[in-house]
Amino acid sequence: MANFIVEAEVRTGSGTAASRRSRREGKVPVVVYGGGEDEQYLLVDHNKMIHQLDVEAFHSALVQLHVGDDLQRAILRDVQMHPFKQQIMHLDFQRVSRKDTISMTVPLHFKGEEDAPGVKTDSGIMTHNMTSVDITCLGSDLPEYVEVDVSGLGLGESVHLGEITLPAGVQFAPTVQEADLELPVAAVLAPKKPQSEEDEDADVAGEDAVDAAKGDSEE
Numbered sequence: 001m002a003n004f005i006v007e008a009e010v011r012t013g014s015g016t017a018a019s020r021r022s023r024r025e026g027k028v029p030v031v032v033y034g035g036g037e038d039e040q041y042l043l044v045d046h047n048k049m050i051h052q053l054d055v056e057a058f059h060s061a062l063v064q065l066h067v068g069d070d071l072q073r074a075i076l077r078d079v080q081m082h083p084f085k086q087q088i089m090h091l092d093f094q095r096v097s098r099k100d101t102i103s104m105t106v107p108l109h110f111k112g113e114e115d116a117p118g119v120k121t122d123s124g125i126m127t128h129n130m131t132s133v134d135i136t137c138l139g140s141d142l143p144e145y146v147e148v149d150v151s152g153l154g155l156g157e158s159v160h161l162g163e164i165t166l167p168a169g170v171q172f173a174p175t176v177q178e179a180d181l182e183l184p185v186a187a188v189l190a191p192k193k194p195q196s197e198e199d200e201d202a203d204v205a206g207e208d209a210v211d212a213a214k215g216d217s218e219e
Contacts, residue, residue, distance in 0.1 A: 002144065004052060004063045008042040019090075028088045032065065032074060035095030042067060049088055053079065057144040060106040062096060073097060073139065075104065098140035103173045106143060107132050110186060112151025118188030122155040125189045130161070134173035141169035150186050158187035 011022070011029060019029045027043040042065075052058045058076065065072040078092035096102055108131055118124035133146055148164055162181030166172070172181075 002055070002057045002061060004055075004058055004061050006044055006049070006052070006063055006065050008044045008065055008067050010067060011041040011043045014041065023087070023089070028091055030091045030093060032072065032093045032095060034074075035072075035097065035100075037095065040067075044091070046088060049091070050086070053088070056107055060104055060142065060144055062098070062139055062142055063093070065093065075102065075142075096139045098138065100139050101136060102139055102142065103134060103136045103175075104142065105132050105134050107145045108185065109145045109147050111147050111149050115151040116153040116188055118153050118155035118157060122188075123191050124155045125191060126150065126153075126186060127189055128186050129158075129183070130185045133161070133164070134175045135166065135170050136173045137170040141167070143167045143170060146170075148185055150188075153186070153188045155188055155190060158184040161185050 008030060011018075013019075013021070022029055022043055023046070026046045028046050028049055030042040030044055032040040032042060060075075062073050062075060065074050072095055074093035074095050076091065077094045078090075079088065080090040081087065082089055094102075108128075110126075110128065113119060113126045116124075116126060119126055135143075135146065137143075146164060146166060148159060150159055153159065160181065161172075161176070161183050164185065
């Protein structure tokens with residue numbers, strides 16, 4: 001599991017003007033809450049953070065927040081971006097200990113797509129109906145992702161949410177209803193015919209219809 005460290009400093013100013021000034025200086029306003037403690041207002045380096053946000057695992061990891069000599073563990077809860085610029089406007093982190101039970105949305109990683117018989121033998125197309133899932137676990141058991149094995153799928157077959165093997169200590173979150181377990185996560189669809197073949201099929205069908213009509217009129 002990746003180990004993410006975020007260096008932060010205490011934010012002294014407050015309000016819109018102070019936040020704008022911090023952004024001009026290359027800093028991102030941050031709020032940290034939870035864990036039975038008061039909210040804490042921090043600043044982090046924008047350039048470092050924009051690179052960390054590009055890493056998928058960062059969004060579902062237990063992050064180490066360093067504020068001077070203080071160390072806090074937290075998970076990223078919200079990212080506010082500028083409407084049309086590549087600029088982070090604000091970040092929310094929630095304090096979490098390794099013994100806390102948390103609910104998170106984590107990405108799905110699909111394993112064995114190229115080996116699936118429906119793809120490898122029958123030239124089918126693998127489709128992903130879901131790309132993430134809501135889970136509940138202890139902070140110490142938080143996975144970066146949940147793996148979905150699709151290596152056994154044949155043409156026209158699918159794997160459903162309830163068939164996924166979750167990591168040890170991980171369960172589906174309460175937001176996942178029993179009916180959701182029947183939803184397809186991935187499926188192998190039949191390859192679409194080239195347009196020329198579809199046209200040929202349409203022509204043959206048209207000729208058959210004409211021949212049938214002629215036969216009826218001759219009778």
